[in-house]
Every structure is written in structure tokens, then in C-alpha cells.
Amino acid sequence: KLITLEKKVENFASILYKSRENMEKITLPYFPKERIRITLSPILSQLTSAFEILPAVEKIFFTEGTKVYLVLLQNNMELRPTGGFIGSFGLLTVANGKIVDFKIEDVYTADGQLKGHVDPPLAIRKHLSQPNFFLRDSNFDPDFALSAVQSSWFLQKELGKDVDGVIALNLTLAQK
Numbered sequence: 001k002l003i004t005l006e007k008k009v010e011n012f013a014s015i016l017y018k019s020r021e022n023m024e025k026i027t028l029p030y031f032p033k034e035r036i037r038i039t040l041s042p043i044l045s046q047l048t049s050a051f052e053i054l055p056a057v058e059k060i061f062f063t064e065g066t067k068v069y070l071v072l073l074q075n076n077m078e079l080r081p082t083g084g085f086i087g088s089f090g091l092l093t094v095a096n097g098k099i100v101d102f103k104i105e106d107v108y109t110a111d112g113q114l115k116g117h118v119d120p121p122l123a124i125r126k127h128l129s130q131p132n133f134f135l136r137d138s139n140f141d142p143d144f145a146l147s148a149v150q151s152s153w154f155l156q157k158e159l160g161k162d163v164d165g166v167i168a169l170n171l172t173l174a175q176k
Contacts, residue, residue: 013044013051
């Protein structure tokens with residue numbers, strides 16, 4: 001049976017914690033305990049963060065077959081309810097655990113292809129003074145699941161593409 005990615009990270013973290021405990025027991029002169037502590041602390045912190053997102057990573061990347069995901073690139077310097085303004089988006093294609101394609105496009109390119117008119121929610125009309133509703137503002141519901149459905153709906157109407165899921169990334173995540 002294949003060991004899951006989550007289990008591998010858990011095992012690695014366990015080894016690092018035990019190593020740190022054993023290192024504290026060492027009483028050799030000139031042994032660089034502090035340097036090792038400084039090195040291990042951020043690694044353990046990052047492993048804790050990684051552990052939180054692993055179930056989603058496994059579901060996206062480690063499934064059989066081909067899946068296409070809409071990746072919303074949100075600028076969190078321009079706030080929106082799910083994290084930031086959608087300035088660009090990507091279409092990520094994953095097949096049997098491998099990324100086979102990832103194309104990034106400007107959201108205005110897609111929005112310009114919408115046929116017809118979609119009335120925006122009142123908040124968009126009132127606070128953004130926008131008479132139309134597009135993919136770029138589809139993340140206006142604070143419930144990400146609802147915004148994701150809205151985003152995939154717009155993608156289908158604008159570009160005729162269906163997706164298996166929606167992922168949102170913002171600038172802060174990219175920096176980290």
C-alpha cells in the first residue's frame with residue numbers, strides 16, 4: 001500500500017521533533033545547539049502549515065484521471081470578500097498526479113467574451129459602481145464555496161470551459 005503524502009510529512013516532522021529533543025540532551029563543548037534550533041524552528045513551523053493544506057493538495061494532485069482547475073489569482077491589496085481582486089486566472093490541468101498544463105490569462109480577456117448582460121449583486125452596483133457582473137467580481141460572496149460556483153459559472157459562460165474545482169491564491173501566499 002502506498003504511504004500517503006500526509007503520512008510522509010507527519011513522519012518527517014516526527015523525525016525532526018525527535019532530533020531536536022535528542023540534540024537538547026547533547027552536552028559537548030562547541031556543539032552548535034543554538035544554530036540547530038534556529039534552523040529547525042522555521043522548518044517545523046512550515047511543516048505545520050503544510051500539514052494543514054495537505055488534504056487539499058492530495059485531492060487535487062494525487063487523483064487518477066485528468067482534472068482541470070480554475071486558479072483565481074487574487075490581489076489582496078485590492079480587497080474582496082474571498083481575499084482580493086481577481087486580476088488574472090489560470091487553468092491548471094492535472095493528470096494522474098502530474099501537472100500537464102497551466103495557462104494564465106488576464107481576467108479582462110475572458111470578461112470581454114461574455115455574451116449578453118448579467119446583473120451584478122446590489123453591493124457591486126452600489127459600492128463599485130459597476131452595472132455589469134463578470135468573472136473579475138465573481139468572488140464577491142464571503143462564502144468561498146458560493147463564490148467558487150459563481151466563478152466557474154462565469155468561466156463557462158465567457159470561455160465555454162468547465163472545471164472540476166476552483167483554487168484561489170493571493171499575493172501574500174505567493175510571497176511566502
